[in-house]
Amino acid sequence: MLKAIIFITLKESVLDPQGxxxxxxxxxxxxxxxxxxxxxxxxxVVLDTMDLQKAEExxxxxxxxxxxxxxMENFTFEIEEVDESAICSSNLSGI
Amino acid sequence: MLKAIIFITLKESVLDPQGxxxxxxxxxxxxxxxxxxxxxxxxxVVLDTMDLQKAEExxxxxxxxxxxxxxMENFTFEIEEVDESAICSSNLSGI
Numbered sequence: 001m002l003k004a005i006i007f008i009t010l011k012e013s014v015l016d017p018q019g020x021x022x023x024x025x026x027x028x029x030x031x032x033x034x035x036x037x038x039x040x041x042x043x044x045v046v047l048d049t050m051d052l053q054k055a056e057e058x059x060x061x062x063x064x065x066x067x068x069x070x071x072m073e074n075f076t077f078e079i080e081e082v083d084e085s086a087i088c089s090s091n092l093s094g095i
Numbered sequence: 096m097l098k099a100i101i102f103i104t105l106k107e108s109v110l111d112p113q114g115x116x117x118x119x120x121x122x123x124x125x126x127x128x129x130x131x132x133x134x135x136x137x138x139x140v141v142l143d144t145m146d147l148q149k150a151e152e153x154x155x156x157x158x159x160x161x162x163x164x165x166x167m168e169n170f171t172f173e174i175e176e177v178d179e180s181a182i183c184s185s186n187l188s189g190i
Contacts, residue, residue, distance in 0.1 A: 007137050019138075026161065029157075029160070034140060036141040037138065037140050039138050041135070041136060042134075042135040042137040043117075043133070043134050044133040045132050048129075062124075065124070066117070
């Protein structure tokens, strides 16, 4: 199996109100050195295939069509092999 | 300046309904090989300091007290040096 780790971040020119709120909270907590906070997403997508090239193409299209908003966000991803048994044991632990 | 990249992920034993919804959407789009989706956060926190040790301590406490929910989530982070001018130019571009 392959696991894609996908990072979705707001483009630099886009204001991040959630990040501003977190920055203000950190200032209130006493962390005055915090200069900027930006909040993005990290997704793990496990694919039941070993075809790396096809997986890269698929993940790119998934990001463009569903996972990210190309107008406001950038995405990057990396794909690694994972041990099938490790995934099954965490997903199917109730069976 | 230092930039902390923080990853916040749900613990393995915690159900991820948002991830399940995305997995179902990907299946509907025709990507039947998608076996699992887990969604977490990626935060960038810029600190106006060069004291790496203090920054590590601060970021750890920020994660424990504000940025993550220790009951349901794990966090990891890495800290890197960043060029001050690059940060100022993106933050203060309107001035």
